[in-house]
Amino acid sequence: LRHLAQKGMGANTLRAMASDLGYLEAWSRASDGFALPWPAPEAIVLRFVAHHLWDPAERARNAGHGMPDSVRQALAATGRLRSDGPHAVATVRRRMALWATFHRWRGLEGPFSSPNIRNAMRLAAMATDRPRGRKSARAVTRDILDRLLTTCGGGRLIDARDRALLLIAFGSGGRRRSEVARLTVEDLMERSPVPARRGDAQGVMLRSLGLRLGRTKTAGADQDERVVVVGRPVDALLSWLFAADIAAGPIFRRIDRWDRIGEGAIDAQSVNAILKKRCRQAGLDPAAYSAHGLRSGYLTEAARRGVPLQEAMRQTRHRSMQQASSYYNEVEIERGESARLG
Template sequence: MYFQRSCTDRLIFLLSEQLTEINIASAWVIALNPRTLALRLTALSQWHAHQGFADPTSTPTVRKTLAGVARTHGRPKKKAKALPIEDLELIVARLADISTLKASHDSALLQVGFFGGFRRSELVGIKVEHVLWRREGIEIALPRSKTDQTGEGITKAIPYSDGPCCPAKALRAWLDAAGIAAGPVFRSVTKWGKAAGIALAVGSVNTVLADCATLAQLDYVPDLSSHSLRRGMATSAHRAGADFRDIKKQGGWRHDGTVQGYIEEAGLFEENAAGSLLRSRIKPT
């Protein structure tokens, strides 16, 4: 835990309000983003509640201290940059020029992740048994996701396409090339050019995206993460005229506000008061 230290063989916990304030106001302020600090205080609060102790973080003084930290040391939240569909198409085209098993895997991974709006844990958790091949495309049934903790399952559909991207065709090509008939769909490829027997590690999705974006010579690779696929799906779908409800469903978002934020991001320049003013001043030729 972040709130304990070792003293011989015993653990000494910082339980008092005074000690909590000291921790907030000293080294943590320098080392931690205020949002991270708030999360750790929440963890501390929950631990005390579970143990039946008084909550040292709920006092007005501690809350006032935390608010002061946010005002004084607050920083903008770092967000993963959305990967627009145009750049995904560049990546897919570049991978198509490389006749390797890994290129086939990476193309399928990124396309399914993007168009399915999957979280990275969901993406690497897909098994062959979860995929239903239909005439219109593929259905991927997740037995559990972040927004479905009761295990009722959610299903995402991805149609076939004749365009630059087709996740269903890319997935079929990868499975056939790797000889995968059961078990995890996405797996690492060994240096001998064979698919591993276990699922791809969650953190590897970031690495695959970064490597492929570098290959496509995108100039914002440091701003990309696995979440860029979901954000990119939402913003690109909005620009393509997709309905708000359909975007929310495909991404599996619980809150309208999250999706609305992506839509506002997508229309930052299109739905822009300054842009309207500037266009109004253009003299006809």
Template sequence: MTSSSTGLQLEGSGRESPPQLSGDAAARVWEAVDRSTASATKAAYRSDWARFERWCHEQGQAWLPAHPLTVAAYVTEAAGQQRPPGLGESGFAARWRYSPATLARWVSSINQFHTAAGLDAPGRAEVVRRALAGIRRARATPPARRAPLLLDDVKTLLETLRPAFHQWPAGVIARRDAALLLLGFATAARRSELVGLGVGDVAVHRVDGLHITVRRSKTDQEAKGTVKAVPYGRDPATCPPCAYTRWRQLLDTAAGLDPAEQRRPVMAALFQQAGDPGVDGHVCRVDLPAPLNPAAPLFPTVHKAGAVGVRAMSGQAVNEVLVRRAAAAGYPTAQIARLGGHSLRSGFVTEAFRRGADAHAIMRQTGHRNPAILETYAREHAPLVGNAVTRLGL
């Protein structure tokens, strides 16, 4: 019997022979096993395993089953590899090719292939655990955390977008990016959660604002789902339901049309927003029709010519939006380098702490399960909140 996800043969694993199943029954088993792991994780496992196989072949070592000492030698050799210095860097500064986190992931991949074959996981042996611990200790460095985007930052980025709102074709991308910024900040969503939203996942609530269903997340791989509420804002410029409404109007106009057919109607809808008397006021109470395709991505790719795509943005594209908009707003290069998709989520937590919200209230929106994780945000980005140093009378 062969695993469809790993290609490993289960026979000869040292355990009793597997039962004889029909082809359909075996296929159903492996389909269920295959769905237990995210596709991106499976791709990483396969890539890591292929690298380990090549290394073992070069070293004349067995890779299935692999001896714990073989795995320990594999990661310690990789840990010593350095990459040449980049442009402008000192040739004396060590730039390690692989981080401790990468090496730990390699070991996890090796373990996964062994357990899938019914074998003991060599990476769980004490020698491998201690080797990884020694590498982490020797290479201990502060974690590279994303800088938070606070509410004032979001306002600044939105202000740079405003001139493009009624320009063709830049206005289409600007409307999408404005909705992305405000919904990403207000929901404290991970970038994967943002790009995973469908148009049908957002419902307008008469009192609450928006109810956004996040169907799957990093901590909800079984897709139980959760609903995040986004209230109506006081300021039209930062009202998430307003930004959502204007973006939905463009999405609805483009829905079902080929890219070549979108130009005229989408341009008309964009310019109609410019002539709307509510352009400087709230539009979030406008009734929106049911989406033509509820499964269509809420944040799709948009071509520079203004055509709305059918595929969702990637997580990396969210990073690029923040970097591009921050650069347009004149942010320093060093600060831009620390921005990423997580900056919106980090910014929500930091802003909430600074405005007096407690950990429980913040966790209601972020979905964190452990308040100790939030303490990291408070300590690094809101260090004076709840700090006794403010009571010393200095």
């Protein structure tokens, strides 16, 4: 089972699952003094909801509302709890979904679909006043991307790598960190040049490449997910590969302070670190941007340029129309009159 999990799930997913399971175990010991029971009684799951989704105003009036101080202090002492306030609804749902998944893996029936628990979650979500946070406070749109790229003109190998990484991550639909980090030369598929202006076969032609994504967050390796990049990202990528003399294996590799290129690929966290470093160098607040901002920025930029939503989704590989359309809705409101009535 461990082997299958490692083969079928990305490293980030496995780390997140281990972290959430560790939290559940720590909460159970802090709350009851015992290890997490299997199967979990309905009363314990309801207590988990009550400890994590609560109303701060009611807490001020009633000290027994929400998570008890003894539980909070025990979790904080082990580094499991970093906030004194209620959890985000999405975090609680994710941990409960994982809890239910582990029940199924053990061949057990859990209480997670019971009417009492579903009703408790619904009421708690309606009562919470904590808005859902975004993975990146600000989107990395084309104008922001161009500012980051101005910091990559130093002529060093690390500048060539970072320029290629940022352009490929954005131009391929705002790829996720793990997808960018594990790209290899073998994932590149040569394609014929395409016109810079659609339908103008006699005009300027742009180089084009296909990227084989393999396993993604929403698709298995057997689905052979692919996207196409054209123009500036392709030029930057090929320039990096030539400068680094990379003909096979990982595309984006570690580079030490002496400009020596390693054999192994960078990890997903490095993609985020590179973006934040370039933000700092461009005079932008690194705390306001993350690698996910490339994904939201791509969709926001597509909406601004009038790219049809379904066409943009073919590049981002979004499965949810609702999630992808939220960026388009914001742009439409921004351009419309409804936001100007005041």
